[in-house]
Amino acid sequence: MKQLQDEITQALTKLDGGSEFHEDSWERPEGGGGRSRVLRDGAIFEQAGVNFSEVWGSHLPPSILAQRPEAEGHGFYATGTSLVLHPRNPYVPTVHLNYRYFEAGPVWWFGGGADLTPYYPFAEDAAHFHQTLKLACDEHHPEYYPVFKRWCDEYFYLKHRDETRGVGGLFFDYQDGQGVLYRGPNPKGEAANYSNQVGEPASRDWEDLFSFIQGSGKAFLPAYVPIVERRHGMEYGDRQRNFQLYRRGRYVEFNLVYDRGTIFGLQTNGRTESILMSLPPLVRWEYGYQPEPNSPEAELYDTFLKPQDWSNWTANQ
Amino acid sequence: MKQLQDEITQALTKLDGGSEFHEDSWERPEGGGGRSRVLRDGAIFEQAGVNFSEVWGSHLPPSILAQRPEAEGHGFYATGTSLVLHPRNPYVPTVHLNYRYFEAGPVWWFGGGADLTPYYPFAEDAAHFHQTLKLACDEHHPEYYPVFKRWCDEYFYLKHRDETRGVGGLFFDYQDGQGVLYRGPNPKGEAANYSNQVGEPASRDWEDLFSFIQGSGKAFLPAYVPIVERRHGMEYGDRQRNFQLYRRGRYVEFNLVYDRGTIFGLQTNGRTESILMSLPPLVRWEYGYQPEPNSPEAELYDTFLKPQDWSNWTANQ
Incomplete structure (x- = not known):
């Protein structure tokens, strides 16, 4: 996980070319700590944050024990890398990645994923991102991508x-190589339906899953960097910038209202x-905003803010 | 409640002088509706929103029934007025007000309050706001202000x-004229302690409480308008504007992470x-911001973002 943070920050520093990451190391009094790296006011990234953390303790918070009673009475260890990149140019999408590992006594699992948030509708960018992640998944199991893609649509809603x-x-959690692939909260959603049709795949061991996590982590740069390279030089004006700032409000709404990691962290004295x-x-809110009909902004709403089969998109469809 | 919205929007339009409120009326398919009024890009207010709503239905949402089982099997009626004013000048504080009434069969209560969020530390503004609200409370019961002031410090945290x-x-809820004044979730907090010392005041009827709500609603303009009048002409620069935008981030964090009304509304298909x-x-976030020692910004953190006995503040203390 630490290595993934290193690889990604090195590559992003080179890509940006205008600023560098500054690191804060921190320790957690109850055990463990982390490294937070932030690049600000870069040539490409208005802000890029890449976190690594590794924490342990003698007993789990009650909220996790309620979900996983088998972990009762054991110490725990949790580690993860996460990033969010906010480019300045509205034609370059925002991106998020998180990979994490958790263990407590006999219980362990992997979780994570990566998702792309464009401001302007370029189908080839969405398709490239999905196809690259799909290839990385398919090397490990043919049903990872179709389940975790649907889970991602369900989670980031x-x-x-x-x-x-x-x-x-992609989005997934509680992956321990046993049972069905979807372990989310909605038993009637698309992800659960698809996962139930797949049934229980052959069991996979810790090394299999670790190798899948490494593979998807490594797929991040080839999934995202080419999109930055083809968009960051595009000219834009106030209209595009204002729309980007407005749409960034949705990122805030999601992270503060729905994101389990954010809410859990804030409620359990994580490092705010x-x-x-x-x-x-920088973010805008505007009461009653509606995109102009037939504009690129309207196309974003109509097509890009609903689940689509991006990995099968082709240029001449 | 509707009248309060009218009085306040009229007075704010006159005060602002540079823009006007636009109204959206909306209906709720299950019964009731509301009027949302927004003034934007005014001479004083960058955005001012004043809502009125009145909704009813044949059965309560399960989340309210869990709190108030006596209301089971009854229709309900709920009405309220709320406002948030975001001035452009960082020396003028943001303010929030909400008064609401709820009934379902034999159960009814009033709730509400008003709170001030300054960006720069003017003790006389905080004192004026509190003293004006205290006077309005004291006309109805001498223990309203001391309990509801502590409850406000606890809630807006x-x-x-x-x-x-x-x-x-001020902040209060579940006021039905019976029992102790504090009805919040923290039995060991300052508000509960003070309220327990007070004990159970003599019971008050619906008219008594309605008259208290009217009185506190009417106290809003004299509590806030003089502060606007003495601050809105003060010159400010980028430093003050940037700090205001940064502190506005806390308003977003509070409303999306903690505010019960906001979260409840979003979860129950309220009008987003x-x-x-x-x-x-417009809002900024900045990783790792710390106010400069001995600056006005540091004074805000040290004194104005902690509970203080503002109603007893005097200029020469």
Whole structure:
């Protein structure tokens, strides 16, 4: 996980070319700590935050024990890397990645994923992101991508707006190599339906899953960097910038209202500055905003903020 | 409640002088509706939102029934007025007001309050706001202000920042004229302690409480308008504006992470645009910000974001 943080921050520093990451190391009094790295006012990134943390303790918080009673009476260890990149140019999408590992006595699991949040509708960007992640998944199991893609659409959803956060990607949790792939809260959703049709895949061991996590982590740069490279030079004006700042409000709404990691971190005395590093540096809200019909902004709402089969998109469809 | 919305929007239009309120009326399919009024880009207010709503139905949502089982099997009626004003000048504080009434069969109660969120530390503004609200309370019961002021400090608190939202004011809920005054969730807090010392005041009827609500509603303009009048002409620069935008982030964090009304509204298919009218029009987040020692910004943190006895503040203390 630490290595993933290193690889990604090195590559992003090179890509940005205008600023560098500053690191804060922190310790957790109850055990463990982390490294928060932030790049600000770069040539490409208005803000890029990449966190690594590794924490342990003698007993789990009650909220986790309620979900996983088998972990009662054991110490725990949890580690993860997460990032959120907020580019300045509205034609470059925001992106999020998180991979994490948890163990407590006999219980262990992996979780994580990556998802893309464009401001302007470029279908080839969404398709490239999904196809790259799908390839990385398919090397480990043919049903990972179709289940985790649907789980991502379900998770990154703003109910009060009836919008997905963006074009999605992958999301999964509680992966221990046993049982069905979908372990989320909605037994009647698309992800659960698909996962139930797949049934229980052959069991996979710790090394299999670790290798899958490594593979998806490594797929992040090839999934995202080419999109930055083809968009960051595009000219934009106040209209695009204002729309980007407005849409960033949805990122804030999602992270503060729905995101389990954010809410859990804030409620359990996590390091607030590291947790809220995901929030954009500048954000607008506007009462009653509606995109102009037939505009690129309307196309974003109509097509990119609803689940789509991006990995099968082709240029001449 | 509707009348309070009318009085306040008329007075604010006159005060602002540069823009006007636009109204959206909306209906709720299950019964009732509301009027949302927004003034934008005014001479004083960057955004001012004043909502009125009145809703009814044949059965309560399960989340309310869990709290108030006596209301089971009855229809309900709920009405309220709320406002949030975001001035442009960082020397003028943001303010929030909400008064609401609820009934279902034999059960009824009033709730509400008003609280002030300054960006720059003017003790006389905080004192004026509190003293004006205290006078309005004292006309109805001498223990209303001391209990509801403490309840306000408890409610408008950002745990993950260890900061109050601002200098507070009044907050109360479930007031039906019976029992102790504090009915909040924290039995060991300052508000509960004080309220327990007071004991159970003589019972008050619906008219008594309605008259108290009217009185506190009417106290809003004299509590807030003089502060606007003495601050809105003060010159400010980028430093003050940037600090205001940064502190507005706390308003967003509070409303989306902690505010029961906001979260309840979003989860129960309330009108999203009206609920989120409270969010500021432009907001900044900055990783790791710390105020400069001995600056006005540091004074805000040290004194104004902690509970203080503002109603007893005097200029020469």
